[in-house]
Amino acid sequence: MEQALKQDLYQEFIKMEKDVHPIWSLGVNPIPSKTELKQAWIEKVFSVCNLLKRHPYMSGRSISEKTGLNKRQLAVAYKMIQRSNVSQDYFKSSKNRDYFNVVNHYFNYQLYTIVFFVGTNCPSRCLYCPNVKVDKNGRRRLITYNSLKGKKLSEKTLNRIFSDLTEIKDKGNNILVKISGGLEPLTNAKTMKIIIDLASQLGIRVKLFTNGLLFKDSGKRNIALAASDVRISLSTSDEKQYQNICFSDRVNPKFKHALSLLKENIKKLVRERNDLNPKCQIGFNTIVLPENHLQLVSLLELARELGIDYVDLKPDYFSNYDTVTRIAMENSIQKAQMVASHESYQNLYVNFTGSLFRNDLFWQSWPGICDAIRQSEFKLFITPFGHCSPVHYGAFPSSEASFQGKLPNYSIGEINDAQSLLDVLRHPFQLPKIDLKKLNPFELMLHLEITREEDDKAWGLPISVSPYHTRLRKDIPLDFFLILTESDPCPQESARGKREEV
Numbered sequence: 001m002e003q004a005l006k007q008d009l010y011q012e013f014i015k016m017e018k019d020v021h022p023i024w025s026l027g028v029n030p031i032p033s034k035t036e037l038k039q040a041w042i043e044k045v046f047s048v049c050n051l052l053k054r055h056p057y058m059s060g061r062s063i064s065e066k067t068g069l070n071k072r073q074l075a076v077a078y079k080m081i082q083r084s085n086v087s088q089d090y091f092k093s094s095k096n097r098d099y100f101n102v103v104n105h106y107f108n109y110q111l112y113t114i115v116f117f118v119g120t121n122c123p124s125r126c127l128y129c130p131n132v133k134v135d136k137n138g139r140r141r142l143i144t145y146n147s148l149k150g151k152k153l154s155e156k157t158l159n160r161i162f163s164d165l166t167e168i169k170d171k172g173n174n175i176l177v178k179i180s181g182g183l184e185p186l187t188n189a190k191t192m193k194i195i196i197d198l199a200s201q202l203g204i205r206v207k208l209f210t211n212g213l214l215f216k217d218s219g220k221r222n223i224a225l226a227a228s229d230v231r232i233s234l235s236t237s238d239e240k241q242y243q244n245i246c247f248s249d250r251v252n253p254k255f256k257h258a259l260s261l262l263k264e265n266i267k268k269l270v271r272e273r274n275d276l277n278p279k280c281q282i283g284f285n286t287i288v289l290p291e292n293h294l295q296l297v298s299l300l301e302l303a304r305e306l307g308i309d310y311v312d313l314k315p316d317y318f319s320n321y322d323t324v325t326r327i328a329m330e331n332s333i334q335k336a337q338m339v340a341s342h343e344s345y346q347n348l349y350v351n352f353t354g355s356l357f358r359n360d361l362f363w364q365s366w367p368g369i370c371d372a373i374r375q376s377e378f379k380l381f382i383t384p385f386g387h388c389s390p391v392h393y394g395a396f397p398s399s400e401a402s403f404q405g406k407l408p409n410y411s412i413g414e415i416n417d418a419q420s421l422l423d424v425l426r427h428p429f430q431l432p433k434i435d436l437k438k439l440n441p442f443e444l445m446l447h448l449e450i451t452r453e454e455d456d457k458a459w460g461l462p463i464s465v466s467p468y469h470t471r472l473r474k475d476i477p478l479d480f481f482l483i484l485t486e487s488d489p490c491p492q493e494s495a496r497g498k499r500e501e502v
Contacts, residue, residue: 001086001089001090001093002046004086005046005049005084005086005087005090006042006043006046007086008084008085008086008087009042009045009046009049009080009081009084009086009087010038010039010042012080012083012084013038013041013042013045013080015083016076016079016080016083044067044069044073044077045077045080045081047067048063048067048069048074048077048078048081048467049081049087049090049091051063051066051067052081052091052467053090053091053094053096054094054096056091056096056099056100056103056448056449057099057445057448057449057451057452058452059451059452059455059456059459060074060078060455060456060459060461061455061456061459071459071460071461074461075461075465078461078465078466078467079465079476081467082465082466082467082468082469082470082472082473083470083473087467088100088470091468094354095354096354097353097354098353098354098441098442098445099354099445099448099449100468102442102445102446102449103445103449103468104468104470106378106379106446106449107449107453107466107468107469108468108469108470108471109174109471110172110173110174111173111174111175111176111378112168112169112173112174112175112176112377112378112379113175113176113177113178113378113379113380114161114165114175114176114177114178114379114380114381114382114421115177115178115179115180115379115380115381115382115392116177116178116179116180116185116191116195116382117145117180117181117182117183117185117381117382117383117384118179118182118185118188118191118192118195118384119145119181119182119183119184119185119186119187119188119384120145120152120182120183120187120188120384121142121145121183121184121187122142122181122183122184122187122211123184123187123211123213123214123254123255124184124211124213124246124247124255124258125140125141125142125246125247125248126211126233126245126246127140127244127245127246127248127289127291128235128245128287128289128316128319129181131143131144131145131181131182131183139248140248142183144182144183145182145183145383145384150385151385151386151416152188152191152384152385152386153191153382153384153385153386153415154417155194156417157386157415157416157417158191158194158195158198159198160415160420160421161382161415161420161421162198162199162201162202162204163420164420164421164422165177165202165204165421166202167422168422169202169204175202175204175205176204176205176207177195177199177204177205177206177207178206178207178208178209179192179195179196179206179207179208179209179227180207180208180209181209182383182384184210184211184213184214185208185209185210186210186213186214186215186220186224187214188384189217189219189220189223191384192208192223192224193223193226196208196223196226196227197226200226205228205229206226206227206228206229207227207228207229207231208224208227208229208230208231209231209233209285210224210230210231210232210233211232211233211246211262212232212233212234212262212265212266212269213255213258213261213262213265215262215265215266215268215269216261216264216265218268221265221268221269221272222272222276224269225269225272225273225276225277225280226277226280227280228279228280228281229280229281229282229283230269230280230281230282230283231283231284231285231312232262232266232282232283232284232285233284233285233286233287234262234284234285234286234299235286235287235288235289235292235295235299236259236291236292236295236299237259237295237298237299237301237302238259238292238295238298239257239258239259239260241291241292241295242258242259242262243258243259244291245289245291245292246258263302263306266282266306266308267306269282270282270306270307270308281309281310282308282309283303283308283309283310283311283312283349284299284303284308284310284311284312285312285314286299286311286312286313286314287314287315287316288313288314288315288316288329288332288333289316289319290321290325290328290329293328293329293332293333294332296313296332296333296335296336297335297336297339299311300336300339300340300345300348300350303348304344304345304347304348308348309348309349310348310349310350310351311348311349311350311351312351312353313333313336313350313351313352313353314353315353317440317441333352336350336352337350337352366436366437366444366448367436368436369433369434369435369436370390370391370434370435370436370439370443370447371447371450372389372390372391372412372428372431372432372434373390373412373428373431374450375390375391375443375446375447375450376388376390376412376425376428378390378446378450379443379446380421380425382415385414386414386415386416387410387411387413387414388411388412388413388414388415388421388424389410389411389412389432390412390443391410391434391438391439391440391443392440392443409432410432410434411430411432412424412428412429412430412431412432413425413427413428413429413430414429453466464476
C-alpha cells in the first residue's frame with residue numbers, strides 16, 4: 001500500500017501544481033519543480049502520513065519539528081494528504097482507525113450526538129457493564145439509577161429538547177440520537193417511543209442499544225423497529241457462557257435459558273423488520289473478553305444464521321490483560337477476521353475496532369482536565385432525570401469509579417420544565433473538572449482532536465488544510481496560494497500566540 005500511497009500523493013501534487021501554476025510562476029515556488037526533487041518532496045509528505053498514522057493527534061508544530069518542513073510546506077503537504085483517497089484509506093486501515101472514524105464523524109461531517117439514558121432498571125447483570133458493582137463474594141448489583149429517585153423527563157420536556165435539536169441541525173450539524181444505558185432502555189418503552197417518534201418527525205437517525213431480552217413483547221419490538229438501528233448486546237453463542245456473563249449468581253426463572261429466549265426474540269425482530277421497516281439495521285454489539293474470545297467465529301455464524309446486518313466487535317476498554325491472554329485474544333480476533341472476509345459473509349458487515357486493549361495508544365497517562373464545554377459541542381448525555389454531561393457517566397467499573405458515586409458531579413446542567421437543552425449548553429451551571437484519565441477512549445479521542453485543531457489554528461494552519469477534513473478538498477482559498485509565492489520562508493515561531501491565515 002505504501003507504493004500506491006506515494007503514487008497517489010504524486011498525482012495529487014501534479015493536480016495541485018496545474019491548478020496553481022499561473023500564480024506560483026509569479027514568485028518563488030516553495031515546492032521543487034524538477035522531477036527528482038518532486039520525488040524527494042513526496043517522500044517528505046509520506047513521512048508526514050506515517051507520523052499521523054501512528055500519532056493522529058500530533059499538532060502541526062510538532063510535525064514541523066520532526067520533519068523539518070516549515071509551516072507553508074506543511075500546509076501543502078496536509079492539503080495533498082487531505083485530497084488523497086489512498087492516504088485516507090491508509091489511516092483508516094491502521095491500528096488507530098477508531099481515531100480517524102471519530103474525526104470523520106464529528107469533525108469532518110459535523111456530527112452532533114445526543115444520548116438518552118431512559119432505562120432505570122435491567123434484567124441482566126453483565127460482568128463488563130460499568131453500571132454493575134461486584135462485591136467480594138462475586139455477587140453483582142446495579143449501582144447507577146435504580147437507587148435514585150426523581151422526576152423523569154416529561155413528554156413536554158422531550159418535545160422542547162427536539163425543538164432545540166432542530167435549531168442545532170439548522171446550523172449545519174448532522175444529528176444522531178442514541179437511546180442507551182444507563183440501564184436497559186426497553187424497561188422504559190414509553191419514553192423510548194416518544195424519543196423515536198420525535199426524531200422520526202425531524203428525519204433524525206436513532207440508534208437503540210439493548211440487550212434484547214425484553215423483545216419477547218411484540219409491542220416493544222414494534223417501537224424498536226421504528227428506529228434506524230437496533231444494536232443488541234451479545235458476546236457469545238454458548239448458552240452456559242451467556243448465562244455466566246449476563247447473570248452469574250442471579251437466579252431469575254424468567255431468564256433461565258436466556259440465550260435461547262434472545263435468539264427467538266431476534267428471529268421475530270428480523271422477520272417483522274422485513275415487513276415493517278426494511279431500512280432498520282439490526283446488529284450485534286460484541287465485547288471481546290478472555291471468557292468469550294474462543295466463541296467469536298461461532299458468534300459470526302449465529303449472526304449470519306439469524307439474518308442480521310452487522311456485528312461490531314470491540315474490546316472491554318476498562319480491562320488490562322497479561323501477555324498470554326492478550327496473544328490468545330489477538331489470535332481469536334485474527335481467525336474471526338479471516339472468516340468474516342469469506343464471500344459467504346458478504347451480507348454480514350463485521351467491524352473490528354482498532355483500540356483493542358487498555359494499554360494501547362489511547363490509554364497512556366494523559367495529564368490534564370477535559371474541557372466540558374468544548375466536548376459538549378459534539379456530544380451530550382442526558383440521564384433519565386434530565387442531568388446533562390458531555391461525557392459518559394460512570395464509564396469505568398465501580399472499582400475505578402469515575403463519578404465518585406454522585407452523578408451530578410459530571411452534570412453541566414439539568415433539563416426540566418424551566419430549562420431547555422440550549423439553556424444548558426449556553427449557560428452551564430458548572431464546569432465539571434473531569435480528569436482525562438477518566439474518559440472513555442472515544443471521548444478522549446474527541447478531546448485530543450479538539451486540542452490538535454486548536455493548536456493548529458493558533459499556529460496558523462486553518463481547517464481548510466486539515467489532513468482529515470476531506471469535505472474541504474475543493475476549499476483552497478486564494479491567500480493559501482499567495483502566501484506560497486512569497487520568497488521569505490515563514491519562521492516557525494512567528495505565529496506563536498496568534499491566529500494566522502494560510
